[in-house]
Amino acid sequence: MQNHYIVFAFLLTFLVHNSCALWPRPASVTSANDTLLLSSSFAIHSELKTTPSDLQDAITRTKGFLKTDKLGRLVVGRGTSDIPTFKSAKSLPSLTLRLSEGSTVQSIANEAVANLSERQEGYSISIPSDGTAAIITANSTLGLLRGLTTFEQLWYMAGGQTYMIGAPMEIVDEPVYHYRGFMLDTARNFYPVADIKRSLDAMSWVKLNTFYWHVVDSQSFPLEVSEFPELSIAAAYSASDVYSENDVQDIINYAAERGIDVILELDTPGHTTAIGFSHPEHIACNLASPWSDFASEPPAGQLRLASPSTVNFTVDLMQAVSSKFRSQFFSTGGDEVNTNCYTQDSETQKELNASGLTLDEALNNFLMATHDVLRSGGKNPIVKEDMVLKHNTSLPNSTIVVVWISSDDAKAVAEKGFRIIHQPSDFFYLDCGGGGWLGDDITLNSWCDPFKTWQKIYSFDPLANLTADEASLVLGGQIPLWSEQSGPENLDSIAWPRTASAAEVFWTGGTLDDPLRNLSSALPRLHDVRYRMVQRGVNAIHLQPEFCALRPGACDLDA
Amino acid sequence: MQNHYIVFAFLLTFLVHNSCALWPRPASVTSANDTLLLSSSFAIHSELKTTPSDLQDAITRTKGFLKTDKLGRLVVGRGTSDIPTFKSAKSLPSLTLRLSEGSTVQSIANEAVANLSERQEGYSISIPSDGTAAIITANSTLGLLRGLTTFEQLWYMAGGQTYMIGAPMEIVDEPVYHYRGFMLDTARNFYPVADIKRSLDAMSWVKLNTFYWHVVDSQSFPLEVSEFPELSIAAAYSASDVYSENDVQDIINYAAERGIDVILELDTPGHTTAIGFSHPEHIACNLASPWSDFASEPPAGQLRLASPSTVNFTVDLMQAVSSKFRSQFFSTGGDEVNTNCYTQDSETQKELNASGLTLDEALNNFLMATHDVLRSGGKNPIVKEDMVLKHNTSLPNSTIVVVWISSDDAKAVAEKGFRIIHQPSDFFYLDCGGGGWLGDDITLNSWCDPFKTWQKIYSFDPLANLTADEASLVLGGQIPLWSEQSGPENLDSIAWPRTASAAEVFWTGGTLDDPLRNLSSALPRLHDVRYRMVQRGVNAIHLQPEFCALRPGACDLDA
Structure with a gap:
């Protein structure tokens, strides 16, 4: 009552x-x-x-x-x-x-x-x-x-x-979901510390509690690792486009004081070409051409997961990096592993032939080795859905899985008993709708068209298609910003207020069928938090003409 | 040779x-x-x-x-x-x-x-x-x-x-086309003078020479007109969201010193609901519901073009406003006139019945009256293509026509002998791809999907389908920013560097078949002007990962 x-x-x-x-x-x-x-x-x-x-x-x-x-x-x-x-x-x-x-x-x-x-x-x-x-x-x-x-x-x-x-x-x-995040890719393009701090501020204003940091990728390695200084020296875009170890501690502390956990992702074995700038010996199909035969985007290159020396290197790198983070979670990524890259790499083929392992068996060993060192350091490993749906691995159910390819995949991940972080491209990818970014084509749209409106994000149901038991595996979700076409110049405008839309989804739970969760009553409140963000210096964009913002419902479809 | x-x-x-x-x-x-x-x-x-x-x-x-x-x-x-x-x-x-x-x-x-x-x-x-x-x-x-x-x-x-x-x-x-513009809508959302000046700076850096200012619309009237002070008092979003007459002179002078002509558009007879905030007597279907029966977007309302008092009011307003601009051009707009609005408006029907005029005849008289006062003041009138393609008007060929609905319409406009400003939605609309902005719908994409990439903009051929005689009618073109989902927060990031793409189209002319005009050789130069803009404080966005910007061609489709 x-x-x-x-x-x-x-x-x-x-x-x-x-x-x-x-x-x-x-x-x-x-x-x-x-x-x-x-x-x-x-x-x-x-x-x-x-x-x-x-x-x-x-x-x-x-x-x-x-x-x-x-x-x-x-x-x-x-x-x-x-x-x-x-x-x-x-x-x-x-x-x-x-x-x-x-x-x-x-x-x-x-x-x-x-x-x-x-x-x-x-x-x-x-x-x-x-x-x-x-x-x-x-x-x-x-x-x-x-x-x-x-x-x-x-x-x-x-x-x-x-x-x-x-x-x-x-x-x-109180929140319905414990995990409510924003993911930033600082590898395709670099963001100064001040931009990250401003994002952490905005996150805290809408009670997001996880900054999932996709810090490095194939294009650049902007993370200083004192045990491996060559990585950022060779593969940061410039000496100033590097997060020093002091910067990292600064970000971790700034976030934590605002109620935000910083989870690092070292995406492996794919998305690692930048490591090859200083360690070409660890990279298969290194800068191979045409890139589209070997990778989902340029440049091509993946860790030689079947080579013992590469596994050791990766384990040491994981240990060095993860030990610097306070979070109890650490992501080893694992999306978009390109099989052809390994098929064409003589070094990898030699190792597989010598060991008698299949590629997935070698991948599994690679995962076990890197996850072991994380667990020894007190971290729970996180992986991308590919590692449990596309490859035959033996990851324990304590592993957390990021569902990104499609919201439909959550069901299969849950059926396998893994805990879930929702990050579906069909609802949450902020970069969709910005057009293709390859240089010489006029016909390409972004692969995940159309643009994800705040309404689309808001309509996400974290428990769709899940049984009650499976529902208990949902930790929450996060909005990702991939930076092929983003940088400090549009960070605020591409992320806000849309990221706030997801913040409410995971704070309140529920679906659009609930009496308190509907677009018409959400919009005036979302306008409000947007205007307040602007007052505080975060360039969140207008969702409508101000005429509409001042007249709730007047710009609805049938008003 | x-x-x-x-x-x-x-x-x-x-x-x-x-x-x-x-x-x-x-x-x-x-x-x-x-x-x-x-x-x-x-x-x-x-x-x-x-x-x-x-x-x-x-x-x-x-x-x-x-x-x-x-x-x-x-x-x-x-x-x-x-x-x-x-x-x-x-x-x-x-x-x-x-x-x-x-x-x-x-x-x-x-x-x-x-x-x-x-x-x-x-x-x-x-x-x-x-x-x-x-x-x-x-x-x-x-x-x-x-x-x-x-x-x-x-x-x-x-x-x-x-x-x-x-x-x-x-x-x-030297430029191939004399008219190279950027259009800004300051009515759906307001932009402070400093933002307009920064845009004028960026325009001048890529040699654009026309700022086409869509200053007012149905949602707000942010223009101070000393002869009609009630307009902005009633219909600006706030007292500070107004361009004072001093602001306007400041903008005109700032632009002119940078080689930029400022052309004002007073869009009529549609897109005028905001006038009804102080002059409801001049507005048909004023705020009528459902808006979609009477207008292309909320709120509904159009000038009562058949009423002599409204014609007089409009003529006086045109004279008052146009006299404050130095440009030899002035636009009376004319897009998206909604016929049903006039059919349902008893006042308009009464006037039409009394005069025996059809709606298009009344529209023609309305145009003649407003254009006469502009010509008396030494201005060349500009109209939207609707006024010569959709309505039966008798505009003289000295009128300049903005082609906006589709690039395909340029041919028909040229065949009628009018000079053309290209502003086609299928190539140049910066707002496309941002999703629908009506409040309560999750399925809508923007009406002019997809997003217009720099490549698409760059591929525009100003003379497509035109005969040599018709080609001489092409003055140039302009990139428009409609502001339903834009404001100071994303002005730079939505406009730049894409607007520069059009700046080159109209400076150099030609097509993608020309040896010097192709995407692969353009992109490194466009990166360069973008990075330079950022150095100068204009938040032009990354078109690609910096990895690609430093390696011309490496991120082409087949690289």
Whole structure:
């Protein structure tokens, strides 16, 4: 009954005056009709015995946004019609942060990199309208951070006043999926650290908790590895287009303080030509021509997975790189292994003949070796779906599988008993629709046409076609940005606000058949988070003419 | 024979060391193999009796770019392999600007807004490699500006030195088409003046000469008109989202000083709902629902073209607005007139019944009235193709027609004897491929799918299907950015470098069958101008992984 009341209250509030433009939508919101002003002396108090410095920093950021967001409400007049209500409104003097009884105080950063099932991102917010303090309660500092993020989204500016509507308000919230990510490819084109940090900021504003870093690929190797300095020296685009080990630690810490785990992907054995710039001995079909006979895109080249020296090199590289990351997860990739490359490589054929192994058997040994060293280092290996659907491997079910080729493949992965990260190209690939990028052809469209609109992304059902048992294998999902046609210049505009669309899918779960999950009620809230991102310096694009953003429903298909 | 030599020299130079990464490609380039350093005391001298202040400003900008571009050459190593040639290279001490004998000195700004056939954009550049001065010669300050723009593109940085390769070099250049434009829609979403100025900068770097400003539309009216202040007060998105009359003059002057004419479009009688915010009496089917019965996109509303009071209002508005622009051209638009809107509008039906006119006859009278006032003010009217192909009007052949629906329609427009501006949706629309933007539908793609790649844009043939006589009617063309899903956040990334692709089409003319116009030789030069734009603060996007940009041809289809 309580649940029904909450749902009804949310719907009523939303439909009546759209006061809860929160993204992602909290699990429950009860609200009324009072306006509440933010006191000019508004303060945020932590009740924690000791407040971790990263929680203190989060408090400082929230106070900053309350001052600098200055977002006019997305209605005709941008909130000027709210001004008459200010006269009788009370002011909110302060916000108290409270840990539930029995909770132990840890830094946000530590909680952000805990194992998935141990991450506690839930929180509740109580905002009275009588001039007494608001409270955020959670079991963890990570939960308090999520609550602060929600709190920030409640406030608008009109007539020089910072205010919210819909008070008193009670929010009880937690995510449905533990894994909610954004993937960035920094190999096809390079992104300076500042761009990655700005992306981490935007991610945290919509409560994404995983930055999946596809750091190197066939085109470049922009990662400094002190044990293998030759890799980035030979194959970064330039000496300045390198993530130093200090940069990496900086990114990991910056992310963790914002509740984000950084998972690195060292894609192997394919997508590794750049390693051949310094270690040609480890690369089959190295820069072979025509590339299309040997690889899915130029340049051709794959690790010689059947060569013991290459396996050893890869194991050492995996160990060196993975040891520098705090995350309990590490991806060895495994997409688009090109069989012809190995068939044509005399070195690989010689090794296979000598050992009597098939290519898939050699691949399996390669996986066992690289995954062993990861597990020894306390990491859970992640692979691409190819490794369990296209190749005959014996990966244990503790391996996590990224479903990318098609959303239809999730079923087969689940049937094999693997846990799933959804990253389907038919729903989530941000680069689709940008046209073919090969140089000399006018007829090519992108391979995964059409463009994935926010609506398409939002329509994704994480449990489609899965049984209840299989559903328990779904960890969550992530939106990827492949960078063949992207770089710092369009990072924000290609990623936002579409990435937010997926952030809600995995925070709330559910499908478009649910009463609280539909395009028409989502769009005004998505506009809101977009406009707020722009106020904060993230160049999220307009989804519609502003005329439409100010008039919910007016630009619907049959309006 | 001379021409053959020039062509051969250009090809040889280009293929051997890609020294001429000029965009748009000059009509002729002869070059050799010397490296030339830029003297640390490099100076630009004007030989003009009096140097107009805007030419002086252009000189200052060029000197600035020579210092700040700091572009590494787009080859593996980014030009470090050029450093050994510095030792024996001479330094260029200065550049002289010279007007041809008999030329009269005018400001760039005046020459930029002259009638099309009077604009002289040709120039020649001579760069010796023996340490003597370089010279740019032209018949006009506008030509000198174009020459400076070319000169800037020759220089790279390596080892702390600014240098060019391919000296000595002779360039003789002029455009094939007089009209080369970029169209911006500032009504669906608003762009601050700074964004427009940055676009004008980028336009000038690729020698575009027309900013076609679709300033208002059905969604908003962000143009201050002092005679009709109510229009922007009622229908701008906010008081700050308005181009004041000072802003407009600022934009016109900024453009003209960069060799760019600003042509305003007041789209009529459709696309005018925003006028109804303050003048509902002039709007038929004003905000009618469902919008799709009355308009091509929300909100519905068109000027009551059959009402004398509305005609008078429109004529007065046209006069007020057009008188503030220096251009000799002004567009009254005319696309997507919705017949059903007028059929359903009782006021319009009453007027038609009273006058005994058909709708097209009333439309024709409306056009005659608005065009008369433009002509009285010395403006040549421009209309959309609908006005001559879809409606039975009696526009004189002095009217200029924008072909936008399809490139195929150019033939029909030419057959009717009208001059043509190419703006075909099937080649040039920058917004295509971004997905449908109506709120509640997950299946819609953009109406003009797919995305128009730089290759597709570059493949446009301005004279396709036209006879020689008809060809003489082609003034040029322009790339439009419609802003339903665009704003300052993605202006650069959606427009550049694709807009440069069209800039070369109309500077050089020709087709992909010409020896000097092909995708493979264009791409390295387009990469170059893109990287240079980024150095100058315009967020032009990567067309390929940098791996490909440094290795011409390596990412071609069959490489």
